[in-house]
Structures are given as structure tokens and as C-alpha cells.
Amino acid sequence: MTQIALISDIHGNIPALEAVLVDIQQRRVDAIYCLGDLIGKGPDGDTAVDMVRTHCQQVIKGNWDDFIGKETDDPALQWQQQKLGTERLQYLSSLPYTIEFMMSGKWIRLFHASPRSVYERIQPWHEQEKRATLFHSSALCGSARIADVAGYGDIHNAFHQHLEGRTLFNTGSVGNPLEMPEASYVILDGSYESGIPAPLNFQFIRVPYNIEQAVQDAIQSGMPSPEDYILEIRTGRYQVKRL
Numbered sequence: 001m002t003q004i005a006l007i008s009d010i011h012g013n014i015p016a017l018e019a020v021l022v023d024i025q026q027r028r029v030d031a032i033y034c035l036g037d038l039i040g041k042g043p044d045g046d047t048a049v050d051m052v053r054t055h056c057q058q059v060i061k062g063n064w065d066d067f068i069g070k071e072t073d074d075p076a077l078q079w080q081q082q083k084l085g086t087e088r089l090q091y092l093s094s095l096p097y098t099i100e101f102m103m104s105g106k107w108i109r110l111f112h113a114s115p116r117s118v119y120e121r122i123q124p125w126h127e128q129e130k131r132a133t134l135f136h137s138s139a140l141c142g143s144a145r146i147a148d149v150a151g152y153g154d155i156h157n158a159f160h161q162h163l164e165g166r167t168l169f170n171t172g173s174v175g176n177p178l179e180m181p182e183a184s185y186v187i188l189d190g191s192y193e194s195g196i197p198a199p200l201n202f203q204f205i206r207v208p209y210n211i212e213q214a215v216q217d218a219i220q221s222g223m224p225s226p227e228d229y230i231l232e233i234r235t236g237r238y239q240v241k242r243l
């Protein structure tokens, strides 16, 4: 069996990322994949990018990774762009859209927000018809197959549900969880690259981390308007329009 850890939505929160990586190392997984939004919101996107490049075998693009490369008048975004620097911004813009593979007889597709756009946001409480579109393919995907298992990040809200005979799940967020203030990630455990039906295990793991250190990091970084980010990581409650 192969264990693949899925992390997402780190958002420049290094104490959360470090705590998750320690937990992953203790579980002896075979690979780590990152589902995007390495940066933004929190202060240390540059370090998050460097750590993800070191530890993750595959990385896909999130909405923040996409729009951070664009010209902007927003001082908070300009601050993030300057901290990242040209090379990391180029890396983020070059990230692929999906990770797709067979595991235990199931076609698994991983993406940041939806198979169609990094900006399409679908919640577990949206109507079933809408959720079921997350199994679809699009021109952005690596294959035209309908996914047996679709996994994503973006909403910062971990869940796992079965619908229409398929499995839909969300990893939650490492650095900006919005259902409870503990870092979230998932481990997939199954028979990698095997088309033969076999057990497939999903583990949803919550990792307490040093939130006050993350708060201090934000204050000391000098980033513009850190208040919403600080409130969100302390409470797990959504404060602003942008995830």
C-alpha cells in the first residue's frame, strides 16, 4: 500500500506547515502532494514556497498562486509580491492544474477548487447537482475521464462525502482553517497505480500548532493589515472576502 499526504492552503503560515510536516514525517508517508494556495493571507509565502518545493513531489496551482502574479494597486498584494520575488512568482505561475492517478481501482483527480477554474468555489452544503460537477473533467484536466474520487482544497473546510456512487473530499487548510483553528490535512492510503479494486483509506488529520507564534510572525513581518488573518487563525472564523 502507498500513503500519500495531501496538504493545501498553507497561506504563508510557517508554524502550521512545520507542525503538519512533523506529523507527516512520523507517519512515514511515501509522498506529499500540495493542492495550491501556498501563499497569501499570511506573512511568509516565500518560506512556504521554498518548503513546499523541498518536501512535495507534486504541487498544483491555487487561486492565490494564480492572481499574485498579476499587476495590482493593492498595497497588501504588492507587499506579498515583493516578499516572494520574481523567481518564486514565476514558479507559482508555472504550476500545473491537476494531479490524476489510479489508486485501488479508482481514478483520482486532485485540483485546487474545481475541475474548471481555480476561482469556482463549491461548499459541502451546496446542492448535490453542483457538488457532483466536481467529478467532471474539463480542458484544464489531465484526462477526460469522470473521476471516481475528486479531492480539493480552496474552501478551508475539510469534508468527505459519497454521492452518485463516487467520493468527494476536501483536505481543509494547513495555514488558515475555517472550521476549527487546527491545521488540516489528509492521507490517502491505497494501491498506487493499480486498476484492481481494493480498499482505499482516507485519513483526516487535525494538527494543533503554535497559533500565537503565527500571530507574532504576522505582526513582526510588517505586513499591511494583518488583523483579519490574525483573527481567522485564532478563531477559525472567516473574516474577509478572499480565501
Ligand SMILES: [Mn+2]
Binding pocket: 009, 037, 062, 154, 155, 243
Ligand atoms: Mn485558499
